[in-house]
Amino acid sequence: MDLLDMIRDAGVIGAGGAGFPTHAKLTSKAEYILLNGAECEPLLRVDQQLMVQCADEIIMGLAAAGRYIEARKAIIGIKGKHKEVIAHMRARIAAQGLESYLEVMELRDIYPAGDEQVLVHELTRRIVPETSIPLKVGCVVINAETALNVFNAMSGKPVTETYITVAGDIPQRLTVKVPVGLPIRELFNQCGIDNLEDYAVIDGGPMMGSILKTLDGHVTKKSKGYVLLKKDHFLMRKKSVNLDQARVISKTACEQCRMCTDLCPRYLLGHNLQPHKVMRALNYNLEDVKEQQIALLCCECNACELFSCPANLHPRSINRYFKGKLAEQGIKYQPTTMEFQPREARDYRLIPTKRLIARIGLTEFDKPAPLTNVNFQPHYLTIALRQHIGAPAIPVVAAGEQVQAGQMIGKIPDNSLGASVHASLAGTVREITDNAIVIKVG
Structure with a gap:
C-alpha cells in the first residue's frame, strides 16, 4: 500500500477548517510543499502547541507527503513571534538530518497570514492566479495537524481525534484532544462555565467562524476551535446580523471610502x-449581476467587515449575497490574465494581528489556552458522514453492530471526492441517519 492509499484509508482531511480530502490534494506533483503553521485566527492555539509536542511526527508527515509529490523543498511557515516554536522545530529538523529538505521560514504577524494564497506569496513570492489554487504555481499546502495525521496514517492509525482550542470570555481557556463525534456541550463543561444561557458560541475562529444556532452539535474532524463570548459582545452582535439586514444597512450607509478594497488581502x-x-x-x-463577478474572488476572510470598514458595514456579506445571485444564474468569473503582481502599497496595508484583536474587542481574552489532557467519557458519539468537502461517506456498518475504536464505519463513494470516517471509541451502533452514525459508547 502506498502513502496515498494509507492517507485515503485513514480519512485524512484538511484539519485547518476547510476539510479538503488530503489524498486528493497529493495526487499531483509540485515544486514546493508548504506547511501552514500561521494559525492566523485570533485566540486559536492548536498548531503552535502541536508543533512543540508532536514536532517529530509533523516533520516526518510533511517530509513524506513532500517526497510523494516530488517536491524539491518543504517549507514550514510560522509567525516570527513564536520564537520558541521556531527554535524547537529547527532543532528537530536538524536532529532528523532533514536540513537540506525542510526549512522553517518566519511569517509576519498579520491577518490573514494563514490564508492559502497569502501564505504562498509570503513563503515563495509567487501569486496564485484568480479563481485558482496553489498547485497552479507549483505549491501544495497542508497544515500542522494534517501533517501529524499523515504521519499517523503511515502507521495505520485513522483520524479519530482532533485538537480544539476553546477560548473567549471563559474562566478556563484550553486546547484539548477530542474524540470525533463528542457532544460539544461536554467540551464546554471543561471551561468552568455553569450556565451557557448568557453565551453565544463561534464555531471556528472569531474572524471566519459563524455563530452556532444550537449547542447540541458534535465535534467533527475539521473542528478547530470554539470561541465563547457574552451575547451582547460587539463581535456576537455583528455576526448575528443576517443577510437581509446586512443589505439594508449597507445600502443606506456606504460612503464609498474604498477602505474595504484598499485593505483586502x-x-x-x-x-x-x-x-x-x-x-x-x-x-x-x-x-445585471454579471458585472459583479468580482464578488466570486472573495475568500470571506472578513477583514473588510470586521476591521476595514469605518462605518461598521457588511462588505463580506454583500459579496456573499452577489455570489448567491451569480450562482443562481450559473455565472462564473472569467480571469483575463494569469500573471499578477502585488500592489505597490501592499507592505504598508497589511493588517497587524494585535490591532485586529483590539478592533474586534478580544484583547482581554487574548491569553494562553494550554494543551490539557482531558479524558472524555461520552455516553454517545454522533459521527457525521460528511465532515469534508465532497460526497458524504457511505455507512459500512449496521444498527446493533459492535464497533472498535479506529474501525471504518463509512467509506468514500465510488468515483467520488470524499473521505472515510471511523469510530473514535468502541461501542454499539445505535442509529444510522442520512447524515450521521450514532454510537453508544462502551
Whole structure:
C-alpha cells in the first residue's frame, strides 16, 4: 500500500477548517510543499502547541507527503513571534538530518497570514492566479495537524481525534484532544462555565467562524476551535446580523471610502476583488449581476467587515449575497490574465494581528489556552458522514453492530471526492441517519 492509499484509508482531511480530502490534494506533483503553521485566527492555539509536542511526527508527515509529490523543498511557515516554536522545530529538523529538505521560514504577524494564497506569496513570492489554487504555481499546502495525521496514517492509525482550542470570555481557556463525534456541550463543561444561557458560541475562529444556532452539535474532524463570548459582545452582535439586514444597512450607509478594497488581502495580491464596487452595485440596484463577478474572488476572510470598514458595514456579506445571485444564474468569473503582481502599497496595508484583536474587542481574552489532557467519557458519539468537502461517506456498518475504536464505519463513494470516517471509541451502533452514525459508547 502506498502513502496515498494509507492517507485515503485513514480519512485524512484538511484539519485547518476547510476539510479538503488530503489524498486528493497529493495526487499531483509540485515544486514546493508548504506547511501552514500561521494559525492566523485570533485566540486559536492548536498548531503552535502541536508543533512543540508532536514536532517529530509533523516533520516526518510533511517530509513524506513532500517526497510523494516530488517536491524539491518543504517549507514550514510560522509567525516570527513564536520564537520558541521556531527554535524547537529547527532543532528537530536538524536532529532528523532533514536540513537540506525542510526549512522553517518566519511569517509576519498579520491577518490573514494563514490564508492559502497569502501564505504562498509570503513563503515563495509567487501569486496564485484568480479563481485558482496553489498547485497552479507549483505549491501544495497542508497544515500542522494534517501533517501529524499523515504521519499517523503511515502507521495505520485513522483520524479519530482532533485538537480544539476553546477560548473567549471563559474562566478556563484550553486546547484539548477530542474524540470525533463528542457532544460539544461536554467540551464546554471543561471551561468552568455553569450556565451557557448568557453565551453565544463561534464555531471556528472569531474572524471566519459563524455563530452556532444550537449547542447540541458534535465535534467533527475539521473542528478547530470554539470561541465563547457574552451575547451582547460587539463581535456576537455583528455576526448575528443576517443577510437581509446586512443589505439594508449597507445600502443606506456606504460612503464609498474604498477602505474595504484598499485593505483586502486578495486585492493587495493583485487580484481584481474590489468590495467597494460590489457595495456600489447594491446601492444602485443594478439588475445585471454579471458585472459583479468580482464578488466570486472573495475568500470571506472578513477583514473588510470586521476591521476595514469605518462605518461598521457588511462588505463580506454583500459579496456573499452577489455570489448567491451569480450562482443562481450559473455565472462564473472569467480571469483575463494569469500573471499578477502585488500592489505597490501592499507592505504598508497589511493588517497587524494585535490591532485586529483590539478592533474586534478580544484583547482581554487574548491569553494562553494550554494543551490539557482531558479524558472524555461520552455516553454517545454522533459521527457525521460528511465532515469534508465532497460526497458524504457511505455507512459500512449496521444498527446493533459492535464497533472498535479506529474501525471504518463509512467509506468514500465510488468515483467520488470524499473521505472515510471511523469510530473514535468502541461501542454499539445505535442509529444510522442520512447524515450521521450514532454510537453508544462502551
